[in-house]
Amino acid sequence: xxxxxxxxxxxxxxxxxxxxxxxxxxxxxxxxxxxxxxxxxxxxxxxxxxxxxxxxxxxxxxxxxxxxxxxxxxxxxxxxxxxxxxxxxxxxxxxxxxxxxxxxxxxxxxxxxxxxxxxxxxxxxxxxxxxxxxxxxxxxxxxxxxxxxxxxxxxxxxxxxxxxxxxxxxxxxxxxxxxxxxxxxxxxxxxxxxxxxxxxxxxxxxxx
Numbered sequence: 001x002x003x004x005x006x007x008x009x010x011x012x013x014x015x016x017x018x019x020x021x022x023x024x025x026x027x028x029x030x031x032x033x034x035x036x037x038x039x040x041x042x043x044x045x046x047x048x049x050x051x052x053x054x055x056x057x058x059x060x061x062x063x064x065x066x067x068x069x070x071x072x073x074x075x076x077x078x079x080x081x082x083x084x085x086x087x088x089x090x091x092x093x094x095x096x097x098x099x100x101x102x103x104x105x106x107x108x109x110x111x112x113x114x115x116x117x118x119x120x121x122x123x124x125x126x127x128x129x130x131x132x133x134x135x136x137x138x139x140x141x142x143x144x145x146x147x148x149x150x151x152x153x154x155x156x157x158x159x160x161x162x163x164x165x166x167x168x169x170x171x172x173x174x175x176x177x178x179x180x181x182x183x184x185x186x187x188x189x190x191x192x193x194x195x196x197x198x199x200x201x202x203x204x205x206x207x208x
Contacts (some may be wrong), residue, residue, distance in 0.1 A: 004164070005011055010101040012121045018169050024125055025165035026102065029143070032061045036154035038090040040147060043061040045097045052146040053158055055098040062087055062105030067130070067142075074142040075161070079134030084124070092116035105171025108170055108179035119176035120189045125167035125199065137206025138164040 001021040006014050008028030018024065033041065044051055059190060065079040077136040084105030091109065095101055095116045103109070103124045117123060127135060170178040 025163040032157040078132035124171035
């Protein structure tokens with residue numbers, strides 16, 4: 001397991017170096033997008049409309065900020081991750097059509113997103129839940145905000161970050177998914193334990 005410092009735009013070469021368990025830090029441009037922003041992105045893709053920002057080689061962060069407006073500028077106070085599973089229905093299309101290379105969130109993502117990341121060379125990493133203030137410290141400035149009609153938390157924020165992290169890779173571009181593998185291993189262990197318990201019970205019943 002290694003540690004990597006990535007700078008946007010992220011290349012296929014950057015992504016294929018990563019493996020599940022690696023630690024990464026990101027510098028450059030980071031885009032926040034939660035549920036509503038993903039819905040709008042996918043609607044725009046299907047209508048052939050141009051998005052407010054080019055996401056090719058980009059990073060999407062599943063998060064909504066606590067933000068304070070000071071004059072004409074915004075200051076991010078806290079920006080912890082939200083549960084990524086809610087974006088599972090949209091992320092494969094976003095990765096394929098927009099060229100996103102890294103997705104950040106918490107809680108993992110499912111098989112369809114994992115397959116899209118394998119096919120189109122992308123990765124998913126988690127940021128520690130509850131550490132929104134730590135995340136905000138890596139945000140150097142707000143470059144822009146779009147779709148504020150969705151609300152501050154659901155809007156698309158364009159952020160300049162420096163060494164945003166630490167992030168842990170849990171889905172890599174080779175189809176490895178830490179959470180899915182963990183669930184599989186747990187199911188196998190439960191099955192083994194169940195069989196062992198049944199065997200012991202049978203032995204006890206037959207040998208009182």
